[in-house]
Amino acid sequence: MKKFLGTTAAIFLAVVVHAQVTVKGTVQNSDNAPLQGATITFINNGKQLSTTSDATGIFTFSDIPENTIAVVKATYINKQTALQNITIGNEDIALNFTLQDVAYHLEPLEVRSTRASDKAPFTKTNLTEAAIKKNNIGQDLPFILNQTPSVVVNADAGNGVGYTGIRIRGTDGTRINVTLNGIPYNDAESGGSYFVDLPDFASSVGSVQVQRGVGTSTNGAGAFGATINLSTNELHDSAYAEANNSFGSFNTWKNTIRVGSGLLNDHFTIDARLSRISSDGFIDRAKSNLQSLYFSAAYIDKKTSLRFNIFTGKEKTYQAWNGVPQAKLFGTKQDLENYYYNNIGTYYFTPEDSINLFNSNKRSYNLYTYPNQTDNYQQDHYQLFFNQSLNDYLSLNVASFLSRGRGYYEEYKYGQSYADYGLNNYVVGNDTISVTDLVRQRWLDNYFYGQTFSLQYKKPTDEITFGGSWTKYDGKHYGNVIWANAGIPKDYQYYNMPAYKTDVNVYAKWLHTFTNALSVFGDMQYRHVMHDMRGFESNPSLFIKRTFNFINPKAGISYTKHGWNAYISYALANKEPNRDDFEAGETDQPKHETLNDFEAGISNQKKNYNWSATLYYMQYKNQLVLTGQINNVGAYTRTNVPNSYRAGIELQAGLKAASWLNISGGATFSRNKIKSFTEYLDDYDGNFDWKGQQTIIHYNTDIAFAPNVVANGSIAIFPVKNVEIDLLSKYVSKQYLDNTQSDAKSLHSYFTEDVRAIYTFKNVLFKEWSIAGQLNNIFNKQYEANGYTFGYYYDNHLVTENYYFPMAGTYGTVSVNISL
Incomplete structure (x- = not known):
């Protein structure tokens, strides 16, 4: 390290001495x-x-x-x-x-209508195509956003490939609104956004806006803490061809080909991409095999544009979502033996498998050893956009879309009761058999379709947008038994539970500029949501039909002048429960959640430095959280807690210290509390017979997965021409696995450091090509970014079981990117 620093210093000195x-x-x-x-x-x-x-x-x-x-x-x-x-x-x-503006209708209005403009009084971060490209080495989209404020990411496989998660200000992915070119992407039932179903989508993204807090009105699921708005519809006016290839630790490969026609005959353009990503993953048996295709064709005229997009993603991943038991990570061999004994009916392995894995001294442990314990899913997206300038001030956008998803996950189940599958016990001669081992597939087969629109009026002092969307979800949930020891025919369907959802919203936004510096913003949205669920796997006779009507106002004022920007805003958001919440039973249905969001920010941008500070207070009513309470069919379900909040300050700064040195960083300091809630714990006797549930009341505890401190830093060094070296830092303070604020159920704080080096060649063999290398977690920090917990009383003793998702130690990637 000393030699490295000395050499780097000598290079810096030479650059300074010979500066021209x-x-x-x-x-x-x-x-x-x-x-x-x-x-x-x-x-x-x-x-x-x-x-x-x-x-x-x-x-x-x-x-x-x-x-x-x-x-x-x-x-x-x-x-x-x-x-x-x-x-x-x-x-x-x-x-x-x-x-000057071009003489063609090129601006993607479908994106402008849902994004916050520079003068809008909302907290936001914009990422350009260059920033996205530099961070895109094959990891999922959340990891590309890891250096943005208040973001915490995790991955089931431990290396950012496969199933990944993102939290912003402690808000999980089910409460983060995601749009693709203004079209909603969140799953209509769970609210989540599964980027694993869109492998390498970032390679087609031209810009990203992340809004923190409620933000401005958008389409799809209500933004209940953050919004991620992705755009692929920017125009490339020149022809291009690119090949991006990378190889990294855990046998991770990424191969991408991108081509574009540029503007043909002044009116037509075509863009296409083909990608493949594969990885063994850090976690044992957490392989990923991902493919994706993107195609876009557009006609562009002075006042009109018409664009058609089709993109598809296909994934096959080994299931790693059950995590690693605490006994494996932090316990003894005896702890693991006891763990296996208590969970013998759950997983496909023997005691010998368990102890062999423990003796291997690997943190990359997987509970499942069934060879095809896999998730298999394909998602196809069709988007059609029509933009029309009606006059110099008025423009119209209409978009139609269809998202088609289908797939299953396959799993081995031990000792399953025939009765749980709607069958009688199996009789052989004089013997009656009540349980069997089996392999089952649980399927999702769905259509999500609809339209979005926006009518935009823009003059120097006023911007008015009227827009909205309607969407329909048609989802089939069914399960098939594809193998059993005895008594179940092949491909026997043991449940089939369709579900439907309608979502309609309209909004009006008005940005008025009083002076060159002072602006006010108003935004009003009406949203109508209807759920129609025809039974649940654990409760097939429970039919739920619920309707919600929400009014979501937003308002603020901003001041912008001479590099200064200041704003204050208020936004109200309401969110319907997720599908699983409705399984609580007919007489114990959940309430919708409400969020009052107050934001105030100030920033200053100068030639060589910039800084900003944002204060936020997010007050929740009836937030849905896990408390351990079970519903009337024995399933754990979320329940409403009356009062909770998130409050904090986000700080950011950047400095161009020299022509060869840029420094930037940020930190979020927050307090995230539930004022009171009741925890429920199952109670068993010495024979594991269930006796009911005990309750514990908690007051003023931290919200789960809401760290009090999240910080990031970046140092970009340009020692010689065409060379860039980036040092990337991340710190996340302690997080709790549930809402009891118990140290015994927590994730330790962690600090990681990554380093990236890029060497770019200009007009050597190709128009441009580069070699990049990135080393992640260079100090080999052993940490867990995610987990879950549950507890119960056994023979009058409290037992706590924790599961963790450990991240990889030091691992690296090398990539070669060629532009023709």
Whole structure:
């Protein structure tokens, strides 16, 4: 390490000593507002250097030799390309580009209608295509967002490939609204977003906006803590072809091919992508085999655009979602033997398997050893967009979509009762058999379809948007037994429970600018939701039909001037329960949740530094949480707690310390509390016969999985031309596995450090190609990013069982990316 630091320092010194002329400049639009993310290309004798403009529109090229004649080109999506010819003497040069709108209808209105604009008084982070591309090494989308504020990520397989999760401000994925080009993506029943069903989707994404808090009105499931808005519909006006290939630890491969036609005959464009990702995973038997396809074709005219997207993802993953028992990670051999004894009816392995795994001294332990304990799913998306400029101020967007999903997970089950499968006991001669081992597949087969629309009026002082959507979900839930020891025919269907959901929303937004600096924003949404569930696996006779009507107002005021931005806002959100919550029974149905969100922020952006601070208070009414209570069919279900809240401050800062050094970071400090709730614990006697449930009342406890501190940091070093070295840091404080704030049921705090190096070649063999290497968790931190717990009384003693999802120690990836 000392040699590395010494060599790096020598390189830095050499760069400083031999620094030459600097070319600086700004990029702005026709309204003289800075453009962030514009691509600036420096062309000299056929060789090119590229950079992007920062949040204030500023770009810089350093160490340019004297007496150079060059062309500098500025490009930005939906703007006309601008060129300037320059001759460099012995003094720095300052340039200014003003990019005019193109004469085509290129702006993706379906995205603008659901995103928060720069002047909207909401807390948000925008990621450009360049930032996404740099972080896209094959891990799932949550890991690409890991350096954004208040984000905590996890992965079942331990390395970010396969099933992954994201929490923002402690809010889990079922409460984070996700849209793809303005079209809802959240699962209509669970509320979750399963990015494993869209492998490598990030390779087609042109921009991302993450809104924290309730944010502005959007389509689909109510944003109940955060919104992730993904866009693939930006236009590439020049032809391109790319090949991205990477290989990493745990036999992880990513292969991606992207091609695009650019603008053909001034009207047509085609983009396509083919991807494959595979990994053995860090966890034992947590393999992933993922494929995806993306295709988009568009017709674009001065006032009209028509675009059709089709993308599909197919995944096969070994099941690792049960985690690793505490006895394996932190206990003794005897603890694991006792654990196996108590859970003999659950998993497909023998005591010898259990002890062999313990003796292997691997943290990457999987409860399942059945060879085909796998999840298999395919999801196809069809999207059709129509944009029309009605006049200079009014534009219309209409989008139709269909999402088709089908698949199953297969599992081995030990000692299953025939009665639980609607069958009589199996009789052989004089013997009556009541249980059998079996293998079953549990299927989902669904259609999710609908339309979104927006009508937008835009003048210098007013932006008004009227929009909404209607969606229908048609889902089939059924299970088949594909093998049994005896007494069950092959492919016997033991349940079939269809479910339907209708979701209709309309909203109106108004952004009014009083002066160049002062703006007010108002937003009102009406949402109608109807669930129709025709039984549940554990309770086939329970039919539930529930309707919800929500009014969600939002308002705020913002001030923007000379690099300063300040805002305050209030937003109300309501959310319906998830499918599993309704299984509580006819007389004990859950209430909807309500969130009052108060936000206040201030930021300042200068040439070489920026900083921001956001205060938030999110007050919940009837938040649904797990308490251990069981419903009338013996299943654990979430229950409403009257009062809870999340409050905190988010701090961010960035510094351009030198032409070769950028530093940025942020930290969230929060307090997340449930004022009171009742915990329920099963009670068993010495023979494991159930005696009922005991209750414990808790007051003012931390909300599960809501760390008090989340921090991230990044140091970007440019030691020589075309080389970038990034140091990425992440800290997450202690998290609790449930809402009792018990240290015995918690995740330890952790700090990880990643390092990435990129070397880019320009016009050498190809137009551009790069070699990148990333080493994750370089200090080999042993930590768990997720887990779950349950407890019970056994023979008058409290027993707590914890399960964890450990993350990999040090692991790496090498990638080669080629642009033709």
